[in-house]
Amino acid sequence: MKELSLHILDIAKNSTAAGASLVEITVEASHPDNCLTITIRDDGKGMSSEFLARVKDPFTTSRTTRKVGMGIPLFELSAMSSGGGLDITSASGEGTTVTAYFALDHIDRQPLGDVASTLTVLIQGSPAVDFLYRHTVDNAAFELDTRQVRQILQGVAIDGPDVIKWLYDYITEGINNLGGNLI
Amino acid sequence: MKSLAELEAIRNKTLGSINLRNDREEGTRIVVGMATCGIAAGARPVLSALVDEVAKRDLKDIIVSQTGCIGMCRLEPIIEVYVPGKEKVTYVRMSPEKAVRVISEHIVNNRPVKEFTVSEADK
Ligand SMILES: Nc1ncnc2c1ncn2[C@@H]1O[C@H](COP(=O)(O)OP(=O)(O)OP(=O)(O)O)[C@@H](O)[C@H]1O
Ligand SMILES: [Mg+2]
Numbered sequence: 147m148k149e150l151s152l153h154i155l156d157i158a159k160n161s162t163a164a165g166a167s168l169v170e171i172t173v174e175a176s177h178p179d180n181c182l183t184i185t186i187r188d189d190g191k192g193m194s195s196e197f198l199a200r201v202k203d204p205f206t207t208s209r210t211t212r213k214v215g216m217g218i219p220l221f222e223l224s225a226m227s228s229g230g231g232l233d234i235t236s237a238s239g240e241g242t243t244v245t246a247y248f249a250l251d252h253i254d255r256q257p258l259g260d261v262a263s264t265l266t267v268l269i270q271g272s273p274a275v276d277f278l279y280r281h282t283v284d285n286a287a288f289e290l291d292t293r294q295v296r297q298i299l300q301g302v303a304i305d306g307p308d309v310i311k312w313l314y315d316y317i318t319e320g321i322n323n324l325g326g327n328l329i
Numbered sequence: 330m331k332s333l334a335e336l337e338a339i340r341n342k343t344l345g346s347i348n349l350r351n352d353r354e355e356g357t358r359i360v361v362g363m364a365t366c367g368i369a370a371g372a373r374p375v376l377s378a379l380v381d382e383v384a385k386r387d388l389k390d391i392i393v394s395q396t397g398c399i400g401m402c403r404l405e406p407i408i409e410v411y412v413p414g415k416e417k418v419t420y421v422r423m424s425p426e427k428a429v430r431v432i433s434e435h436i437v438n439n440r441p442v443k444e445f446t447v448s449e450a451d452k
Binding site: 147152155156159163215216217220263264266267270271295298299300302303306307308309310311312315316319320 | 330331333335336337339340342343344363364365366368369373374376377380383384393394395397
């Protein structure tokens with residue numbers, strides 16, 4: 147993957163595949179701590195502790211089209227090769243939280259990339275699921291909550307072309323205002 | 330500055346226009362493989378290009394949707410086109426530019442882009 151935002155898309159797709167109704171994605175950059183933390187939390191079906199124990203192994207998957215699952219191992223590799231790591235907590239029937247952390251200034255850390263594209267693609271692909279996106283850079287914050295967007299839309303489809311375009315521009319601008327595009 | 334007022338304007342415009350969209354089940358579907366293999370190979374910009382082009386041309390009865398792994402990882406990004414009454418066409422190694430050609434040649438002008446199909450890739 148060329149960008150961390152592509153990992154976010156891929157990991158959040160696991161959440162929608164697990165039947166989540168709310169997916170919370172958080173990106174936190176702290177220069178004083180030299181740390182970038184990305185969290186994807188869902189209220190989907192979760193994993194048993196037995197399954198969770200081997201989910202970082204590529205030979206663990208519930209998919210049927212191939213025998214390996216690459217999403218989580220690749221994200222972990224990306225975090226580990228930039229001085230960080232990856233944690234997963236999950237409980238059957240409750241949901242899953244994937245947290246990846248990175249050394250902000252590590253030379254091998256991938257750039258965050260186009261998060262607005264990731265979020266609009268997620269919304270377009272799962273219009274019935276709600277997404278809460280929080281992005282902080284030191285003390286500045288941006289937030290997008292599709293539940294709030296739906297309130298304004300009053301029944302108009304969130305995945306219509308005009309709404310998707312507006313969301314893309316709104317998120318891009320919100321992130322740029324934080325300097326989040328430079329992370 | 331993007332504002333929530335603009336979103337309200339989009340809502341009002343959409344509510345005001347008559348919905349000409351055909352029954353969702355009957356239209357043409359374009360499906361993009363969006364598992365890890367697809368995403369790593371560039372499926373995200375392909376999906377965005379398809380959504381943009383459908384919006385730009387105001388194609389009402391075309392549905393762009395996402396699926397998981399189509400099962401040919403080395404040929405990703407892959408898209409499948411389902412035209413009612415016709416056989417499915419699978420396009421492989423897509424790019425945003427190729428995806429736009431699929432819309433203009435296959436979807437609009439009814440001529441599948443043979444050179445991008447999976448049967449050509451196997452040759
Ligand atoms: N958020 C989640 N909720 C429930 N189960 C999950 C979640 N994330 C991952 N899993 C389980 O872990 C398995 C491995 O996930 P991983 O993303 O590594 O690979 P995959 O999704 O199977 O395939 P790929 O990501 O390569 O397309 C999944 O098949 C699924 O069973
Ligand atoms: Mg996955």
